[in-house]
Amino acid sequence: MPSPCAFTYAIVRSPAPSAVKGIRAGGGPDPDFAGLVAEHEAYVGALRELGLAVDVLEPLDDFPDALFTEDVALTFPEGAILLRPGAPSRAGEVAHIRVPIAAHHRRLLEMTGPGHADGGDILRLADRVIIGLSARTDRPGAEELAGLLAQLGYRAEIADTPPGVLHFKTGCGLIDDRTILAVPALGDCPQFAGLEVVMTPPGEDAAANILRIGDTVLVGDRWPATHALLEARGIAFRALATDQIAHIDAGLSCMSLRW
Template sequence: MTSPYAFTHALCRAPAPSAVKGIRADGGPDPDFYGLVAEHEAYVATLRDLGLAVEVLEPLDDFPDAFFTEDVALTFPEGAILLRPGAPSRAGEVDHIREPLAARHSRLLEMTGPGYADGGDILRLADRVIIGLSARTDRTGAEELAALLGQLGYPAQIAETPPGVLHFKTGCGLIDQGTILAVPALADCPEFAGLEVVTTPPGEEPAANILRIGDTVLIGDRWPATHALLAARGIAIRTLPTEQIAHIDAGLSCMSLRW
């Protein structure tokens, strides 16, 4: 298996004006559209600055959440997998990502159901992939996805996502090949056996959705205690604004497909 963060390519989608009506679990105010665009553009620019070839697809106004491309597919050097998003309003997004992925991957697999799986519940490690069960990923979908991952040569484990954590990766992210940053509720996840788990400082649980790109960890800019924690470990970090995407339950990993 290749490194879980040695990426050379990314596929993003620009947010449409409808994105301000994106799904959110607990209500709350709409994000500012121009703020969303600015956060997305800063994200794309950072990926490019870190050496990735980034392609940005056209916005899809019929699908408010479509700029969170990670939820509808998984991408690896060996091929891509089309998922079945757990939110009914997102099911149609899959058809819009199919052709772009087929053009960039020689092998394209696809979930057929009846189960569901969101990319936000999938954490790739150095030696395996963890699929977290959540309101958007059920066990039937997780088992089908595990079989598809096996076809690409990736062993998979199925984990429980704690109550109150929307997606598995809402609560955890990869610091390096042997270390996980996780919210306290995920600190004792059995599937993290053999890894060091670093917990988020009090009040900074949203910082857990980090994104490792090469030698650099991308993290939201509002979490100074977590910044200090990572810096003390000698980790290079880039801080990015996430205030607007947080209004629609999203984080840094959501906004790209990477391989």
């Protein structure tokens, strides 16, 4: 299998004004819309500077969380899978991503239910794909998705997401093909067997949602100890603002579909 970090294309969606009312688990203040747009534009700029061709889709005001394109589909060189998001308010987003994905992927598979799966719970490794069970991804959905992944040639394993962690990738991300940055609650995840697991520094659990693009890791700019950790390992990284995105329970991997 190719490296899970070797991307050349991405699909993103611009935030709609309604995004400030996006889903969040713990309440809290709305993000500032201008700040949210600025963070999103900086993110798109970073993807392009790292060599990706990026399609920017129009905002969808009827769907506040639609800028988080990762949750509604999975994209691979071999094909794509349309998912069934676990939040009822997001179900309608799938119809809006179908045509943009089909323009790039000749093979398009689709979950039919009754289970659900969010892309934020899917971690692609060099030799397999981990599907995390969460409030948004249930076992029937994970099992259906595993079958669809097999059709594309990918082996899947199902893991438990710790309580209090929204999505599996809220708590972990790839430093490189064989190394995972994870919150302590995921440190002994059985599905990480054979990989090196590096714990997030104290007080920086929210830094775990990193995104590796080629040889560079994108990381939130508020996490100096995590920056030092990456630097000590000789990992090139780029710090991006995620203050406003964090208000609606999101991070760096959520905002793009990549292949």
